Amino acid sequence: MSMVEKRVQKGVERGQQFEIFVDGEKILAYEGETIGAALMAAGRRTLRYTNKYKHPRGLYCGIGLCQECRMVINGVPNTQACQTLATPGCQVETQQREKYSTGLTG
Amino acid sequence: MKESEFAIIGGGPGGIAAAIVAAKAGVKVTLLDENERPGGQIYRQFEKGYKVTDSKVLGRDYEKGLELLRQFSSLSDKIRYLNNATVWGIFKSRTLAFARKGTSSSLSFKNLLVATGAYDRPVPLPGWTLPGVFTAGGAQRLVKTERVLPGENILLAGTGPLQLVLAHQILNAGGKIEAILESGNISKNWLRILMGIWGNWDYLKEGWRYLRHIQKAGVPLLRNHIILEVHGDGQVEEAVIAKVDKSWRPKPDTERTVKVDTVCLGYGLVSSTELALLAECEHKYELCLGGYIPVRSESMETTVPGIYAVGDGAGVAGSKVAIEEGRIAGVSIARSLGYISDADASTRIRIFQKHLNKFNRLRRVLDEMSVPGQGLYELAKDDTVLCRCEEITLKEIKKALADGTIQAKDLKRMTRIGMGACEGRMCGPALIEIMRYQPNASPEGPGYLLPRPSIKPIALGVIAASKQEE
């Protein structure tokens, strides 16, 4: 994606800026920002690939319901990027397939 | 185990308004909400770290919401507020189960209010699973509370006033909108709208302001248009749009392709009824109000005594209605617990009811304009995924339907539709519409995908580490 700034500067001031790691690559995030938002700001839209057809999926409902934003966050699979706040240095991985072995119900 | 006199699920305008009136009457209230802070969808607050420097970012309605939130927090000695608490089940024994901070607890209650709100009506169409397709509400959350634009060139497609709100917010944030597609036909209904809005000047002014803003920015608002398909290699690259007739079916030779990198789908909202369904409250079908919604008495009580439902979760009608309904439920419960007299309660309920009637007049008009046309549910093709979680296509559903399945719950068993992580929230509403239009549809309707606990994905470890609520 191109380099157009997606973070809106108007109307709010952000807190502390820090780096997080997405599939090993550094991206910027701010205090109070969800991982999903930081990824959208960085133009990284694919958050996971589906089990059956290996299709890419991204942020969809943004309010914790659709489960499309499930990523591996700090080693924990099936973590919702739209509901998880970024923290300095956190490790995020694109989820390649659902890891039900960790015991997710529903 | 201690029993709560009055437990509320949901900290949006409905739940909060109920908590305030009940607590003021002396009721001991417990309010559970899954978010860090109270406010629900419309009064969602910024996270720590953000400082709002321009209150216009939030909108006027938000200011009013802050007043409600202030009252709520000033009653903190009377209201036990559990944030980050996700309710995942309700059981016959009048207990509910919730996950919080890595453990699961249960809470028994005498009265319960379900105020769980609503979410964007999901509409399956070719390409709707591509990264870069957002629900209007999801895009709105990004722009409004995260201050991040969802993309560089955005197409808004859907119906109803929330689209205009989103457009206004995107433009305010400096974003670019290619066009807004309104599948309904607003213009013909102007007279009716004005009559409905009579006495609702606040709403009228806001709507007018948004329209003016959109016009001034030169964004085309295309009435009687629909999005047919989204294309792209790995993410959104273009969308196919067309003119539609009254039933929202595309008119021949009106198709065209627009280059956009982002699509926001906003076809109105549907109620979150999973918990009321689990509690075995009777539901009825109301297309304008968001599908199956709980049957309620005038005091907002469902068919299960002591269980009440208000706000968008009990029929989509907006925050103002949610507040008045919440107040009615709060007063009714205070009366049933003996904190206020019948006479006092009736007087107060009459006042809330009057406000409610005023807002409802407007809502009815807006709803009628944006009731989804049948064509909306003919957009999916055979290979379109209906169930995002289990990746079940329309073709698989058609096959089960051709085999004579007419109940949604049977279809779930046969195809696994609705068995995935979202618990049928993303496929259920469209599935019901598709089934309703089948030639062999059952006259009583297809029913719904019966939810089961847990209604939100909870790690098994959390449920195993459960404890009794102190």
Ligand SMILES: Cc1cc2nc3c(=O)[nH]c(=O)nc-3n(C[C@H](O)[C@H](O)[C@H](O)COP(=O)(O)OP(=O)(O)OC[C@H]3O[C@@H](n4cnc5c(N)ncnc54)[C@H](O)[C@@H]3O)c2cc1C
């Ligand atoms: C994404 C979105 C954007 C919207 N934008 C606008 C707008 O700009 N203008 C406008 O006028 N209206 C808007 N609306 C509509 C408006 O938000 C609602 O009409 C209003 O918030 C309804 O209030 P409520 O109390 O019924 O529900 P909500 O405000 O939705 O509150 C419900 C609360 O319950 C919580 N909850 C749900 N299930 C559980 C559970 N199982 N456990 C714990 N907590 C739970 C939710 O997280 C939420 O906090 C929007 C709605 C949505 C969904």
Ligand code: FES
């Ligand atoms: S985007 Fe839907 S749950 Fe996160």
